[in-house]
Amino acid sequence: KGYFPPNNASGGLASAASINGTYVTSVTTASGLTTALFNATNANKAIQGKNLMLSAITAANGGSVQYKCKSITNVVPDRYLPTSCRA
Secondary structure, eight states, X not given: OOOOXXXXXXXXXXXXXXXXXXXXXXXXXXXXXXXXXXXXTTSOTTTXXXXXXXXXXXXXXXXXXXXXXXXXXXXXXXXXXXXXXOO
16 A cells, blocks of 8 residues: 655655756655745745645545645645645
């Protein structure tokens, strides 16, 4: 039976800070929770320094995985979330 890796390294991913771009500072994964931190200067002002979190949820039978958008702190306004994440 599979599992979600506890961190980037154990999942075979680069370090969080190495996964970046013009608008994203880092991408972290931890036990099924993937967090993208938006850049504090280049991203749209409404999401600068904010997190987009995708939480993996397994089906009851263990056969599939769905992702739910969530954010505990530094919430990205709904307008800037992927359509499927908007409340």
